[in-house]
Amino acid sequence: MIEEEYRDMYHQDSANLRTDNNSDIKKVISIAGGKGGVGKTVLTASMGIALANRGYKTVVIDADFGGANLHQALGLFAPALTIRDFIARTENNINNLLLETPIKNLFLLAGSPGTLGGANTQYWIKRKILRHIKKIDAEYILLDIGAGAAFDQLDYFNFADFGCVVILPEPLSIQDGYNFIKLSLYRLLYRRFFKIVEIKKLFLEIFALENIHHHKHFQYIEDRAKLSGQIIRDQWDSILKSFKPVIIMNMMENKQDLFEAVALKVAAYDLLKLNLVRFASIKNDPNIRRAFGLMRPDLLLLPDSEAAQDIQRTIDLIFFGKETKESIEYHLQNKAKFKTPSFTEEEVICSVHCTLWNKCSAQNGGYPCRIKAVGYISQQKEKKMFT
Amino acid sequence: MKKFAQKSGQWEERIFADYDSVKYSMIMSRTPRILAFAGGKGGVGKTIVASMLGICLSCLERRTILIDLDFNGSNLLGYLNMCENQKSLKKYFEGRSNNLTDFLQPTQFDNLDAIVFHSNLFEPNNVKFWQRQRLFYEIRRLKADYVILDLGTATSNFALDTILFADDSLFVTTNDVFSIQNTYSLLRSTLMRKLKSQLTQCPSFVTLLNECGLLVDGKDVKPITKAQSQIRKLSRDKFIKVNHIISSFRPKLLLNCYNENESIKDFLLLGSLAKDLLDIELSYWGKVRFDLFVREAVRNLRPEMLLRSSGCASSDILKIAVRNLIAYEIIGAGIAMRKWPSDELLTKGINNSGDELICHPGCYIWENCIKRRKGLKCSKIPKFIKEQSTG
Numbered sequence: 001m002i003e004e005e006y007r008d009m010y011h012q013d014s015a016n017l018r019t020d021n022n023s024d025i026k027k028v029i030s031i032a033g034g035k036g037g038v039g040k041t042v043l044t045a046s047m048g049i050a051l052a053n054r055g056y057k058t059v060v061i062d063a064d065f066g067g068a069n070l071h072q073a074l075g076l077f078a079p080a081l082t083i084r085d086f087i088a089r090t091e092n093n094i095n096n097l098l099l100e101t102p103i104k105n106l107f108l109l110a111g112s113p114g115t116l117g118g119a120n121t122q123y124w125i126k127r128k129i130l131r132h133i134k135k136i137d138a139e140y141i142l143l144d145i146g147a148g149a150a151f152d153q154l155d156y157f158n159f160a161d162f163g164c165v166v167i168l169p170e171p172l173s174i175q176d177g178y179n180f181i182k183l184s185l186y187r188l189l190y191r192r193f194f195k196i197v198e199i200k201k202l203f204l205e206i207f208a209l210e211n212i213h214h215h216k217h218f219q220y221i222e223d224r225a226k227l228s229g230q231i232i233r234d235q236w237d238s239i240l241k242s243f244k245p246v247i248i249m250n251m252m253e254n255k256q257d258l259f260e261a262v263a264l265k266v267a268a269y270d271l272l273k274l275n276l277v278r279f280a281s282i283k284n285d286p287n288i289r290r291a292f293g294l295m296r297p298d299l300l301l302l303p304d305s306e307a308a309q310d311i312q313r314t315i316d317l318i319f320f321g322k323e324t325k326e327s328i329e330y331h332l333q334n335k336a337k338f339k340t341p342s343f344t345e346e347e348v349i350c351s352v353h354c355t356l357w358n359k360c361s362a363q364n365g366g367y368p369c370r371i372k373a374v375g376y377i378s379q380q381k382e383k384k385m386f387t
Numbered sequence: 388m389k390k391f392a393q394k395s396g397q398w399e400e401r402i403f404a405d406y407d408s409v410k411y412s413m414i415m416s417r418t419p420r421i422l423a424f425a426g427g428k429g430g431v432g433k434t435i436v437a438s439m440l441g442i443c444l445s446c447l448e449r450r451t452i453l454i455d456l457d458f459n460g461s462n463l464l465g466y467l468n469m470c471e472n473q474k475s476l477k478k479y480f481e482g483r484s485n486n487l488t489d490f491l492q493p494t495q496f497d498n499l500d501a502i503v504f505h506s507n508l509f510e511p512n513n514v515k516f517w518q519r520q521r522l523f524y525e526i527r528r529l530k531a532d533y534v535i536l537d538l539g540t541a542t543s544n545f546a547l548d549t550i551l552f553a554d555d556s557l558f559v560t561t562n563d564v565f566s567i568q569n570t571y572s573l574l575r576s577t578l579m580r581k582l583k584s585q586l587t588q589c590p591s592f593v594t595l596l597n598e599c600g601l602l603v604d605g606k607d608v609k610p611i612t613k614a615q616s617q618i619r620k621l622s623r624d625k626f627i628k629v630n631h632i633i634s635s636f637r638p639k640l641l642l643n644c645y646n647e648n649e650s651i652k653d654f655l656l657l658g659s660l661a662k663d664l665l666d667i668e669l670s671y672w673g674k675v676r677f678d679l680f681v682r683e684a685v686r687n688l689r690p691e692m693l694l695r696s697s698g699c700a701s702s703d704i705l706k707i708a709v710r711n712l713i714a715y716e717i718i719g720a721g722i723a724m725r726k727w728p729s730d731e732l733l734t735k736g737i738n739n740s741g742d743e744l745i746c747h748p749g750c751y752i753w754e755n756c757i758k759r760r761k762g763l764k765c766s767k768i769p770k771f772i773k774e775q776s777t778g
Contacts, residue, residue: 036460036540037430041565066542067427067572069565113572147429147540148459170686172465293563293653 025134027319028141030063030157031248033166034176036147039250040064040166042288044144045073046300046311051140051319052106053301059098059138061109063156064146065121068111074101075295079110086132087125094132102298107138126152130159140319149180154187164246164318167264169257174264177247182218182272185243189221192239193232199225218272240273246318247276251284280314283307419452419531420712423553425538425546426560427569429460432643433559435685436675437537438466439693439704445499446694447713449532452491453501456549457539461504467494468688469503476504480518487525495691500531514545523552533712542573547580551636555711557672560654561644567657570640578611578636578665585632595625610664633666641707642674673707675700 031044041064048060062070062083071079079099085091098107133141143160145153157163163184167177186203193199202224206217226233249261261279268274285307291299301308424437437453444451455463455476464471473492479485490502526534536553538546550556558573560566586592595618611633619626642654661667678700684692694701 034460035430035462036428066540067429067569069428069569072564072568113568150459171688172462172685175465176460176462289563292565295564 024137024139025141026139028133028143028160029318030143030145030160030163031166032145032153032157032163032180033147033173034149034178034180035168035173038166038168038173040147041069041073041144042292043166043248043250043282043311044142045070045297046288047315047318048074048106048142049103049297050301050308050311050315051142052103054315055105056139057105057107057137058140058142059107059109059136060142060144061133062111063143065111065152066146066148068113070144071099071108071110072295073292073297074103074106074108075297076101076108076110077295079108079112082110082112083129084112086129087121094135095137098136109136121152126155130156133159149176149183151187153180154184155191157184158188158191162244162246164248166248166250167261168251169249169253169260171260174260178264178267181245181268181274184245185240185272185274188239188243189225189236192235193225196228196232198228199232243274244278245276246278246280248314249279249281252281253284257281278317280310280317282310282314418527419529419534420555421526421534421536421553422555422557423536423538423550424557424559425550425573426540426558426566427542427571427573428560428566429540431559431561431566432675433539434462434466434537435681435693436559436641436643436704437535438463438690439681439700440708441499441533441535442496442690442694443701443704443708444533444712445496447708448498449713450498450530451500451533451535452529452531453499453535453537454526455502455504455537456546457537457541458504459541460539463501463537464503464505465688466685467501467690469494469501471505473503473505476502479522480514483521487522487529514543519545519548523549542576544580547577548584550577550638551581551584556638557641558638559641559643560657562642562646562649562651562654564653567653571657571660574638574661574667575611575665577638578633578667581636582629582632586629592625595621612664612666615666630666634668637668637670639670639672639711641672644677645674646677672711673703675703675707 031040031047033040044060048058051058060070060074062068064070068082071077076099081091081097081099083097086094086097091097094109098109101108143156145156147153157180165177165180167173186206190200190203194203202221206221209217222236225236247261247264249257252258258281261281265276265279268276283306285305287302287305288300288307291297301311422437422440424433426433434457441451441453453463453467455461457463464473469492474490476490479487479490487502491500492503494501526536536549538549556577558570560570582596586596596614598617598621615626615629615633618629640657642651645651658669658671661669676699678698680695680698681693681700684690684695694704
């Protein structure tokens with residue numbers, strides 16, 4: 001019986017290492033975004049500074065092995081101690097590697113730029129680092145994850161209590177953000193269930209396919225995996241429930257940009273059955289770029305700027321759980337005084353499930369369909385009646 | 388001939404595109420000129436600049452091919468607004484049966500073709516040595532005038548080898564501290580990779596480089612100029628060879644998102660840093676101004692609007708293309724005859740100790756050679772090639 005085998009093989013320390021109640025750490029957050037240049041490093045530094053100013057001991061970790069920039073964001077030109085010391089075993093206690101920053105209560109665990117082969121660490125080194133991160137003496141920990149969606153990035157992302165995906169109001173950034181969310185979910189499920197041979201085969205089959213963007217893959221995997229037994233069904237559902245990434249839209253300029261995020265939310269709901277409720281937006285502020293150019297982190301969060309207020313609001317959302325007020329719909333109602341796209345049954349939303357998806361010239365994913373041909377609508381209604 | 392080669396050092400002080408790459412492709416006139424776009428930092432605009440340059444060249448009726456080699460964030464498909472059901476390059480790396488030409492996809496521009504990559508969970512470490520050699524060999528054999536490779540923010544060995552393989556390696560930066568620092572570290576990594584790959588076959592070199600700390604990864608690495616002076620004291624011949632290798636690496640810089648009101652002190656610092664600490668001669672290809680038209684074109688997924696005549700970025704790209712690429716098509720043949728190819732060009736692909744010759748697409752007999760054994764020792768008579776190189 002598969003269930004019995006699973007019970008024997010399953011152990012707590014599989015995908016994430018969050019189950020440790022002895023430390024003072026309140027929350028571990030990771031900040032990622034599939035595309036490069038969206039502002040992850042700057043955002044991590046700003047959030048760390050804002051938290052530290054509120055009096056909490058925060059540690060900011062640079063998990064971007066390919067291009068470690070976080071130390072520059074905090075005003076340190078060349079860090080004396082980096083993660084490389086830990087990997088090379090010259091320093092075994094990770095608490096000794098924390099560097100002080102010009103801001104009180106904020107500490108940094110720096111990465112080392114410019115080492116050949118730094119981005120391709122082995123799996124056991126990654127596990128060791130993750131285990132030791134839990135032993136850090138701090139209240140909040142922020143992980144800055146690099147660009148891309150390789151195994152390194154996905155594993156650090158899934159290690160945290162939950163993660164933030166940063167996007168820009170550009171279509172390619174949103175595509176990469178959706179891709180990152182999808183792959184981190186796949187990776188989480190794979191690492192939890194890979195000891196069951198059938199499920200492992202399923203995942204490898206999908207990964208080997210050429211067009212992994214096809215919309216039926218997740219449903220296919222889920223249907224077949226759930227045939228294996230009740231334990232697996234429960235585990236699967238609990239993972240899906242606990243996977244709640246926060247979407248942060250950076251460098252926002254006007255109300256129109258919010259609509260781009262709606263496409264992401266609809267795609268995640270349609271294709272992955274994820275309800276991405278938590279959303280934050282940060283206004284574009286050229287002073288931030290100037291502050292980093294001068295390497296003066298204390299000039300970052302001047303109280304007058306809107307960006308600083310947005311960052312305080314995101315911290316309230318992420319760390320103190322003020323969830324209900326920050327969904328996309330709330331933003332749209334307040335900041336945009338026009339109709340929000342509604343997800344009722346009567347209106348037809350342009351999505352991948354439409355029969356005309358590949359051939360339609362008026363595609364507008366996530367928004368109400370612009371071509372309201374009668375025959376097409378009746379087809380959709382029939383489908384809904386029979387499913 | 389040797390005196391001529393020494394005099395040529397004076398020509399290299401000027402800051403413009405260097406001739407060595409043109410000579411090779413002029414001599415072997417059937418091969419395309421290969422440009423590789425790399426950059427340590429993400430979001431700097433490499434893919435946009437690469438696709439704009441490709442579109443510009445195709446509009447000037449040069450046959451161009453754009454190849455997406457960015458395994459960790461491939462975007463070329465999106466920027467060129469191509470349908471998602473295209474054949475991806477992932478299959479090429481899985482077996483031996485596919486040719487590179489099977490993956491060429493037409494775009495909406497006449498003379499422009501693209502080879503796209505869309506795959507997830509493809510680890511860049513998995514590109515094996517023979518796959519890499521096969522890829523380089525087939526890129527050289529593509530029937531085009533220009534081939535543009537987009538490498539993304541990759542720092543893997545494969546990406547570094549591709550930068551060294553290309554005729555012109557372009558590093559795209561913006562005018563801020565992060566990207567400049569990342570570009571510097573990428574330059575350093577490529578140089579180390581070059582030294583490693585060309586010198587580690589000879590054990591005497593390995594001991595020498597270990598003494599001087601050049602093969603060590605970590606924070607205790609000395610700047611390369613200090614190591615060079617140490618090598619010079621120990622052995623003069625080896626110093627000449629190491630110097631040869633370092634001076635044959637000629638990267639090019641391109642400044643993106645340039646704002647005329649900002650000072651470019653940090654950017655200019657990069658040139659002097661590279662010279663002082665790494666002994667690299669950086670060439671400067673040009674600057675591309677920040678343009679809202681480009682941003683709108685990308686947001687609306689309309690690549691034909693990228694090169695709008697009223698935008699300032701399009702005129703900058705045209706300037707870059709003409710000055711650095713098209714001018715040498717006309718003049719290149721003449722210059723190739725005037726300036727004799729340096730020793731470095733003739734011994735490309737050949738181990739610098741002269742003991743072993745490795746079969747390599749850079750060998751100038753590559754096309755006419757019967758006994759090609761890629762990546763393995765050359766089976767031709769070594770003396771024949773040696774005589775030609777010292778002649």
